[in-house]
Amino acid sequence: MPIYEYACQECGTKFEKLIRRQADLDDLTCPSCGESRLARQLSTFAPQMGASKSPAPAMCPSGGMCPTPGKCGMN
Numbered sequence: 001m002p003i004y005e006y007a008c009q010e011c012g013t014k015f016e017k018l019i020r021r022q023a024d025l026d027d028l029t030c031p032s033c034g035e036s037r038l039a040r041q042l043s044t045f046a047p048q049m050g051a052s053k054s055p056a057p058a059m060c061p062s063g064g065m066c067p068t069p070g071k072c073g074m075n
C-alpha cells in the first residue's frame, strides 16, 4: 500500500498519508491547519535525486572472471 508524503502549501507542515482508495485523496487535508492545498512529495522509498552517491565499485573488466587476479589492476 502506498504511503505518500505531502507538504501543506499553506503552513508547510509535512505529513505522510496511507492512501488506500480515491476517497482518502479526496478528504486529504493538512492535519495542522486543515488546508486542502497539498503538494505531494516524492515517495520516501524512492531514491533521492542528487543525493551523494558512492561511486560504483571498481570491477575487473572481465566481470569477475579474471584469469590473472592482480594483473588487471583491479584486485
Ligand SMILES: [Zn+2]
Pocket (backbone or CB within 6 Å): 008, 009, 010, 011, 012, 013, 030, 031, 032, 033, 034, 035
Ligand atoms: Zn497546513
